[in-house]
Amino acid sequence: MKVTGPIPGENFTSDTKNYPWHRPPQYTSLDDAIDGAAKQLLSEDASDGMVILLQAGMDIATLTDMYVTSGIMSGKWTPDFAILIAGPISHIIYLMAKAYDIECDLGIDLPKESRTKAYFDAVKMDKKKVDDIINVIDSMGEELPQVIEQKATGFMAGMPQAPQEQAAIATGIMGSLNQAGAMPNALPTTPEEGM
């Protein structure tokens, strides 16, 4: 039998200190890490690539994720530290996009701001205007349904038909059953029938 996989416990004997993420991180202070990241992001090579990706439409959250992950791989910071500096790194990338007049999307859904008192005071309707509108509607009287019918479009277009007319033009299952006499006409055609 040929054994091709690792032996259980082999990881404890293998030399893993050569991996950058297994060594102590380069940065442990937030300010030092942001300073180092800013210097690298604003260098000629890195900034060219970043701007090209922003111009291509990539959102800032994805770019931030790529950058902090590459920092973990190169041993600059630990994964939890990378999550902490994600915000400031995204702000640096946002400012780079602003500097080049590139329209960018943060890639995160910011919460909607709640309405303030100033907003509600501004939309508070003047009582006099409301009374004027009501008076106009009352003065139209019988003309109002005709005006609505003339102006109504789409789903609301057309006044509702009388029950007799609806039964006469019934289609589908109800129409065929009604014609065959299988179902009594549920809609009374005269007031006496309805009583």
Place this chain on the structure above:
Amino acid sequence: MAVTFEDAVRKSMRAYWINTRDYDAMTSNKGKNRKYTKQYFDDIENEMVGKKPKDKKELEKEYK
């Protein structure tokens, strides 16, 4: 529900951009003042593109 590393990065970004006290508490430097705060980057942005429109808190103060 499993949270991926990318989800955690986006969540941290959300906390940073909406200026939560949780983010400030997470990143406090044992009482020392941090240099690179959101206000620092906002000031740089104001120098670059001009002053940003006032936010809700500033407008509320003026309204009163």
